[in-house]
Amino acid sequence: MSKKIKTIYPFTNEILKEYNSFSDEEIQNALRNSEESFVVWKDESVDIRVNFLEKLGEVLEDQKQEMATLITKEMGKPIQESIAEIEKCIWLIDFYHQNAEDFIADDLIDTEAQESFISYDPLGCILAIMPWNYPFWQVMRFAVPTLTAGNTALLKHANNVTGCALAIEKLFLDAGYPKGCFQTLLATHEQIETVIEDDIVKAVSLTGSEKAGKSIAEIAGRNLKKTVLELGGNNACIILEDADLDTYIDTIVKARMQNAGQSCIAAKRFIVVEGIYEKFIEKFKNTVESLQSGNPLEKETEIATMAREDLVETVMKQIEGSVEKGANILTGNKKDGNFFAPTILTDVKPEMPVFDEEVFGPVAAVCKVKNEKEAYELASKSRFGLGTMLFTEDIDAARMQISQIADGAFFINEMVKSDPRLPFGGTKASGYGRELSKEGMMEFVNKKTVYIK
Incomplete structure (x- = not known):
């Protein structure tokens, strides 16, 4: 029996909507869809993947007021701050539209070989576990560089912003991204542990509490999965x-x-x-x-x-x-x-x-x-x-x-x-790894050495 998820407007405590969490079968379908989409998506040329960003920015601009209102209704942020959050996401999209090709272009290195270079290849399906406080920004700053690098993405968002999570998935579909490229999972904590352990998932990005970071890192570590953790701050x-x-x-x-x-x-x-x-x-x-x-x-x-x-x-x-x-x-x-x-x-x-x-x-x-x-x-x-x-x-x-x-x-x-122009992340109990800028795009790629003699 699926678990019920309710979203609530904090200002009035009215119930906005009720959702059913995914069954185990639906979770497995999403994983397979992500894997199948990756096989095609990774072989698209970088310039084609970058071109999707232009449409994504346009779609988000067209829906700015609607998306900002959704943020405010689900987590209570003043509407002016919600609008600013959406505008920042549009800035992020434009930044990677302008710079992503340069970021993941092959790096030529002079050696004794006829040709040697670093090729930046996508890893596969990346799981993102994201918080409610900036429900669009936190997701988009992960998803935009990760997808543009050729990966596919699964999102487990905080339950109280489930509407935002599903709206973000729809934004990518409206922008023309292949089905399965970006998917939202309405999953329980127990199901997410299974998702991390699945061979289809190659890495995990978490923004959340120190407690959550330790738990996710432990599961990922047992399965030799890379993690990027952006945790609490003081x-x-x-x-x-x-x-x-x-x-x-x-x-x-x-x-x-x-x-x-x-x-x-x-x-x-x-x-x-x-x-x-x-x-x-x-x-x-x-x-x-x-x-x-x-x-x-x-x-x-x-x-x-x-x-x-x-x-x-x-x-x-x-x-x-x-x-x-x-x-x-x-x-x-x-x-x-x-x-x-x-x-x-x-x-x-x-x-x-x-x-x-x-x-x-x-x-x-x-x-x-x-x-x-x-x-x-x-x-x-x-x-x-x-x-x-x-x-x-x-x-x-x-x-x-x-x-x-x-x-x-x-x-x-x-x-x-x-x-978007500067790397972002912490040290000590605030986590490790970086988001944004070129460094954020490099987190979920295979830095492959190529040597031709």
Whole structure:
């Protein structure tokens, strides 16, 4: 008997739609379809695969408002942010349309051979396990380079964005991609374990929690399957004494509160040098409190509900545990259904949940430090390694810290964000492998050495 999947509008808790999860037979059919499609798709010339991207971008542009509304209805994001997410996907598609042929062209290498080069061949069927917080962007940044390299793809999306998952599959079909090239699986966790173990699947890409990453990596490792893991983050935002708060305070607030704080790369720990601390707190608090909350379908709304009630409860427990250890609530910490008011905690220290853990909600943990040296030391005191951001006017001094930051990204006077032109990924408990740019396209290809004498 199939499991029922319900999607729910977080703002009203109304049930949007109910779906049946796939039977084991349907899962096997999808695997076979992916394998059969790969046999044909891999032999298409690169320029033909690239040409599909142009149509994909056009289809997504035509359906932008519809797809953005679907995002907002399923996970509660303000409609303006949902539109921006779709527009970013269109940018991604255009980027690979312009650059994919160069990325996977043979690399000629001069040796004693008559001819020697690296051929970048697709691996086969790649499984993607994706989260709900950016339901289109997370999938498209995997799928576009992976398919264009000649692979086929299977998607296991988060259940609460099942409508988005099926809409993405339809987008690829509407753009003319061969049937079986990209398929959505409405599967249980137990079924996904079987899918990973199947010989048809050659590799797995996961964006999700650290716990999920360990589980998927263990299964894949037993079966000698490659994985790319983009896991949780606990990004530090360092505010040095010379930071230009008048220019950057909106960026700093957005770095935490965008998507109601439900982002792996959000700034979560604000480490502020004492010389600028009072000025920062005043501006930060005023800007956070000025955020317009309300109906996510209204374009004026800047911060809306969280995606599910259990996520709100988790954030509240993390705050409660931190207050018990000495943190103070400066503003926020109020719940109304699935809405959680933007919250600032001060006097935060290591070993508090809001410092040590990933807090997936609109909660800023502020730490005061004596000087720059202490700021960098505290920023690095984390199991995670997704990104660090720094606000300062001394760019030359900031450059000297690049090698000292062990994260996958270091952004100076800007929030950490993903960009199709730049590789994206983390270190330590934030995972391994890279998405986007050329590096993302290289994750699921066989770098084959060819030697002709």
